Amino acid sequence: MIFLTTLIGVGQGLFLALFSAQAYGMAKILPVQSNEFFATGGLIALLFLLGGLFAAVFHLGKPSYFITRAWRGMTQWRTSWLSRELIAMPIMIGLTFIYMVVYHFGLDADLYGWGVPGQLPLTVGIATTVAAIALFICTGMIYAAVKFLQEWACALTPVNYFLLGTASGFTLATAYAAAYGDGLVQFFGNWAIVLTLAGLITRAASLFRNSRIKRKSSVQTAIGVRHTKVQQKSMGMMGGSYNTREYFHGKTAAFLKSVKWIFLALTFALPLFLLWVGLVMGDNGLFLLAFIFQYVGLLFERWFFFAQANHPQNLYYQVVG
């Protein structure tokens, strides 16, 4: 899940960066880019999305379920955010592929009779943008929709998925534009800084919120005994089980705390510094470094996100014996 959510986040973010450059170019606010710039950028975004899909396959019970059973995963879109994500993801991947093809072959058509070029790429771009945002919402809502995981059940969860994904995508776009020798470095770099700062604010807000959660469930509500002193003596087994392994990371609070500072430094502080220095000094090598640090930071951030969730089922599994 860590690789899946971070990789598709970069892919979606990079696409949104490309589309914003395309839209600004059409509005003549920024210089119009070559077709190859968008085609290659689309390919990079596609590779990240496919990497996420690859990670998703290994999240299933058996990888073979991907071929035999995963199609059923789209059937429950009325109720399940996971089902909705499973629909949004291939749409996003397919549209990114079409976007890449349209630009690579320089396809265009006067769809709306405006008489200006770039109407077909714009239409595909808008559709892909909608798909990217929808996918961000689905991914975030998978976690935010589980109401008793109080760390996740909050509007900040999808907001963070969106902002952290776009921030890493724009940082990669900055590095890409710099490597391409393109005039968009300042545009992407400034947006990368803005998005990383915004992500820092909302992620810090969720950390602040989660540190002062009032638990709704207690061992008293779990077994329905009203007494202030209730202690588990046996969880009904001597060995472990799925319930003891799946919902607790087994790490100490000090470890968790150090991961928090690592991800805050790697995801936000260091990339912000590197982006800023790179933009001021014009050192293009720093942008790729900023992206690598930010991506590694996001791996820590996602691990922390999952580890921080305190599942009420753990109330039933406190003591071996």
Add this chain to the structure above:
Amino acid sequence: MTQLALVIDLNVCVGCHACVTSCKQWNTSGQAGPMFDDRPYGENPTGTFFNRVQTYEVGEFPCTETVHFPKSCLHCEDAPCVPVCPTGASYKRKEDGIVLVDYDKCIGCKYCSWACPYGAREFDENQKVMKKCTLCVDRIYDESIPEDRRKPACVISCPTSARLFGDVHDPDSEVSIAIRENGGYQLMPEWGTKPANHYLPRRKTKMHIHEDELTRADNPLKKEDIRHETSKDTTLDDWLM
């Protein structure tokens, strides 16, 4: 509408784990295939169980009491595990309210287990699908079994009859009467899942002893009588002492 469920009397459960073993036996021999059990006598034994008996100590020494607490899937009326399933493998039967997993549709994404606050679902590490209590759906409708034994295996095996089984929506059923008359309650009501399974609380048995019951008002056998003199004659009293 029928809602089958278990009602578990915590006042009676002695924590013998008979329900755990009979559940494992019945369901591991069933048509869905065995529930895995790895290294049962080795290090780190692990396996799938639909039912666990946990033990809690309530109060502070020396005023403590032990509560044995069996827990399986509660077959919630508003089951949070069902809507999150992306494949429809997890479903709640309309006809009797049993929550089931279709093992042939499950992709093992584990989302349903994260959506269950009770930890009632266990992932089968060998079949790579999610499993849970079926309320012995393959037993309670089996007409080859004598009618009075068409109950979940745990209910049949409980030596103290701590488990009742029936339709909690039928006000005249044994389970509804037990819930009504003994203050039956649900687990974690704060999440609004409306578990169908109920628990009957532990009850205190009290006895009032009046002072006149501590001293003998009359003493037909004259046990505390002080013998004054012994006569040479044997009296009835001597025989009685």
